[in-house]
Amino acid sequence: MEDEKYENSPLTAQISFHKVLEKLEEIAESDVDYRSDYAKALLRHAEPFPELREGITDLTLLDKHKLLIKNLLADLFPTALTHNEIKAASIPFFNITFNHTERFDKILKNAGKDFGMQIRNFDDHQFYVFCCCLILNFYYGQNLDFSKPLFYDIPDSDGIMKHYRILINADFLEIMPTEKAIPLTKEDINVLTDNYDNLELWKEKFPPHSWISRGFGIVTLFDATVENAISNLKTNLLLPHELKEAAKGNMEAIFKSIYKIPDLKIGFTEVNEEDNVFTLAPFKEVKSFILKDCREINCNNLFCDSTLKTMMKDKREFIISDVEEYRLQRPEDTRFADSLLEQGIRSCILAPIIKNDKMLGFIELVSSKPRELNSINAIKLHYILPFLTDTMERYYSELQNEIDAIIQKEYTAIHHSVYWKFREEALAHIKAGNNPDLAFKEIIFKEVYPLYGQIDIKGxxxxxxxxxxxxxxxxxxxxxxxxxxxxxxxxxxxxxxxxxxxxxxxxxxxxxxxxxxxxxxxxxxxxxxxxxxxxxxxxxxxxxxxxxxxxxxxxxxxxxxxENRKDFDDALSVINKKMAEVLDKKQAEAQSFFPHYYERFKTDGVEHNLYIGASIAPKLNYNPLYLNNLRLWQLQAMCEMENEYYKLRPTLPYDLDVTSLILVFSVPISIRFRMDEKRFDVDGTYNARYEVVKKRIDKSYIKGTQERITQQGKITIVYSQKQEEAEYRRYIKYLQHKNMLGSSIENFEVEDLQGVTGLRALRVEIIYDKSENPETYSYQDLLKEMTTK
Structure with missing residues (x-):
């Protein structure tokens, strides 16, 4: 055999047709006249060429006896199937084939003159060990399963890589030892089967050319391009992030193999349904054909309403088989059609990527030829989309982790109502390439109304x-x-x-x-x-x-x-934990009316800050009504926290009293995220007045007395303006009607604080509900009551 690649093979290949000739001799002696005559004629033609029986090692003889070999193998290669089957005679694993069917010949011709057929990912090590395993199975009667999927990758005339699965029939092959062959014991075979990677051991037990393979095999190929391309696609989708750029071209080649479209290109466009915009995905290796050269565009500026409904509401593929024809038929979508035509796109498929009922974006398949992409071949995406969807979800999960990491490092763990602002800044930093010299912007919310409350451990x-x-x-x-x-x-x-x-x-x-x-x-x-x-x-x-x-x-x-200090610490811990738990739960409900910033602190009691305003949720329509509602909600929440403490008190290891206070402040302020402290604080000198009052108010006295403004069993509401008093008297009246507050309302001046004068307060008794199932009121009830009075 002249092929140098296999000169060190343990097998010397001899192409022989002795088994075919022996079968023909049996037929020649049969009683079936036409079969007998046919066999005798073939034997007569083969008789002058003993090498056909003894074995051919010179491959040029295959061409010399091409017609005779074709006739000898006619029963194995039916003429009727020659244009359908991809089939040839071969020497297994040697990449040597002959007697091809017409379809096989056509495939090789389209691949080009310079194409050399090689089994994919089949190196010299594998070749040598596979040949040895063939010997062990044929000669030593082993049943080693050394098979693995074997493929030929053969390009077609358009340069699209096709993938063919290889099936081998070795019925016409036999293995024989030469004088170089080393007899193997059972122990030798066991050692070999435990040492696949030890090539030197295999060569020791099976020296080069120590065995002869005599005969031929039959190799049958079937087109596994789509299945194989999907498998390769899955492999590419699992590549680590740093390899994605290199894999991009390979991804397009895979899609070309699946669709058999030489100029097929793929893209992806992110969809933000909340803001109704198409956005360029933060993956550098992916292009967007929808956006063309833009980074973001409003959906309504690109498509008409009916088209958007098809794409985003029905969540089905959007297919344009002929962009020019589509432009004429749908003048309302002219802008999108013109954008595609300017990019040389004549047909396209936009397939939604949906995970857990959330649309992540569109996978884009585009071609420069009309009708290359259509509703028929769009079905192929059904096999691919699950893998793409899982991958895109993983991409976004990794992106989210990266964003969260930046937020945690540069900012802090933050309330979800303002999370969008931090995410926006973090994402901008990522898209800018995570430049360490790029400063992070400070987060500021202007014109927000503060609400402060505390339930404090008295004394x-x-x-x-x-x-x-x-x-x-x-x-x-x-x-x-x-x-x-x-x-x-x-x-x-x-x-x-x-x-x-x-x-x-x-x-x-x-x-x-x-x-x-x-x-x-x-x-x-x-x-x-x-x-x-x-x-x-x-x-x-x-x-x-x-x-x-x-x-x-x-x-x-x-x-x-x-003992006593432990009882005090335990009691304080239990009170704080329970009050914080109640407040957190009720706060989550309150967010449904209008998003607002919320933070709480555990000290000797539980304090909370609320900030509400248009800048907290700029995409929503803010109305002062939501501030009123939140104030009423806060008052009821404080009543309910007091009631929870009333139930908790008998179980405490140390008897403690609590007092409750609300601070009303009707002037809007600005809050700024302090990068050094990783927390929000009021912004500006004027706004600092609010912080001064907040820090000192709970220990202050009624003006002209030594009585604290806070008192056990009562809620104190501190304010500075007449309209604030009128507003809270309405809320108190409502909660008195609901039997949550007592009938008596105290009104008094608060002692002057440093730099702050003119504060007043209302103080009203809390009615503790002693029933096992106290009645609670929804925020809808509060809102309804407030708007009808």
């Missing part, structure tokens, strides 16, 4: 001090008892000194707890008393038992008596 500082005092006194009492016991056994002046110091500390604690008292007492106990006890712990068994009993009574982490 939390006093309660915390009391819990601390109780714990320290209890610990000193324990230590005093312990030292008296030790002093009875170990008469030491040092013990008496510590007893004196502990008793003095106990007296001081009963007077007034200072800011550093807890740290001083705790430091003294841990650094001096406990160190001393560790010394006495080893001197006497009785003392040891008493000291161990003392340490076991302490908190495991703090190493101090921590």
């Amino acid at each position: 939390s500082s006093t309660a915390r001090n009391q819990s601390t005092e109780k714990d320290l006194i209890r610990q000193i009492e324990k230590l005093t008892v312990l030292f008296r016991f030790i002093n009875e056994i170990e008469k030491l002046p040092l013990i008496e000194q510590h007893m004196y110091e502990l008793e003095k500390m106990q007296d001081d604690l009963k007077q007034e707890l200072k800011a550093d008292t807890e740290a001083v007492v705790q430091g003294y106990i841990i650094n001096e008393i406990h160190v001393l006890l560790q010394h006495f712990d080893t001197t006497n068994t009785k003392i040891h038992d008493k000291i161990s009993e003392y340490f076991e009574s302490l908190d495991g982490k703090a190493k101090m008596v921590y």
Whole structure:
């Protein structure tokens, strides 16, 4: 065999027709006259050429005996099927074929003179091992499944790559050893089957040309272009991001194979249904034929309403088989048709990419020839779209992750009502190539109305001090008892000194707890008393038992008596968690009326800020009615939070009271996202007045008295303008009607704050609902009540 590629093969291929000739000899001796005569004639013609039986190694002889070989193989290659079947005689795996059917010959002719047929992804290693496996199966009776899908990739006359699956029939082939063949044991075969990658081992057991393959195989091809192209498409879609640019050309080649259209091009256009715009997708390797040279365009500026309905409402393919004809028939879509014609597009398919009922965009298939793309071949997309859809969803998920990463890094975790603004800035940064020198813009919302409210733990500082005092006194009492016991056994002046110091500390604690008292007492106990006890712990068994009993009574982490402080901390934590949970849940409902910014903070209680205005949701029609509604909602929400606390209070480990306050501010302000602090704050000197009031109002007094403006069991509403008082009196009246607030309303002046004067307040009693299933009112009820009064 002259082909150098296979000169190191374990097999020496001898093309022989001995099995065919032997079959003809059987037929010649049969009783069927016409079959016998036919066989005798073929045998007579073949007799002068013994190489046909003994084996051909010189491939030029195949051409010499071409007609005779065709006649010998006539039963295997029916003339009636020669224009239909893609079939040839071959030497398996050697890429040597002969006696082609007419269809096979035509395919090779269209591929061009320079085309060399090779099995795809079939390297020398695979070739050698496959030949060895063939020997193991034929000669050693093994049943090794070494088959894998084999393909020939053959271009057609238009340059479109076609993919043909290879099927091999080896019935006319036999394998024989030469003197170079090495006999194999069962152990040898087991070692080989466990070492596919060890080519040297295979060559050792099957030296080059140690075996002969005598006969021929029959190779049958079938056109698997579409199936194979879809498989390649899936592979390309799974490529990592950095390979997408290189894969783009390959993607178009795949689509060309599927559609058999040489000049086919693909594109993608993103759809933002919310804003009713077509947008250039943020994937550099993808072009948009809908947008042409634009980055974004309103859908209505490109298509008429009926066309848009077909595309976006029905979510079906939009097919234009002849753009010029479409332009004449649909003058309302002239702009789109002209855009396509300017790009040399004469037929196109726009297929929607939909995931979870959300349209992501359109895959675009375009051709320069009319009717190349039509409603018939559009059906092929049905096989492809699921893979494209999953891929596009993955792209957008990765994009979303990238956007979120920028927001988290450069901004912060933010409320969904203003998320769009951060996303807009992050996306602009990505489209600009993530340039590190490009500054991130500050996020500002102008002309927004603030609402502030808090439910505060009344006297939390006093309660915390009391819990601390109780714990320290209890610990000193324990230590005093312990030292008296030790002093009875170990008469030491040092013990008496510590007893004196502990008793003095106990007296001081009963007077007034200072800011550093807890740290001083705790430091003294841990650094001096406990160190001393560790010394006495080893001197006497009785003392040891008493000291161990003392340490076991302490908190495991703090190493101090921590019962009352733990109860206080737990109670505070439970209150904050429950109040925040109630507020978050009700706030989610309130967003449905008009989007507004919401944030809350847990301190000694729960505070919340709300900001509402046109700039928060510029795509919606803002009306002052929504501010009124939110104020009424806030008042009811505070009542309901108080009721939740009323139910929660009996279960708390430490008894605490709460007070509620609302601050009314009717002048619009601006809020700016502080990049350094990763949070929103009021913007400008004038607007800072609101923040001053907010920080100081809850600890202020009724003017001319020593009474706090907030009081347990009541809601305090602080305001500065008469119209604000009138507005909230209406809300109070409504909630009194709903039996949520009491009948008595207090009205008083608030003491002057630093730089702020003229504040007034309303204070009204909360009615606690003691029923198991309290009646609640929807925000629709509130809105209806407010607009009818």
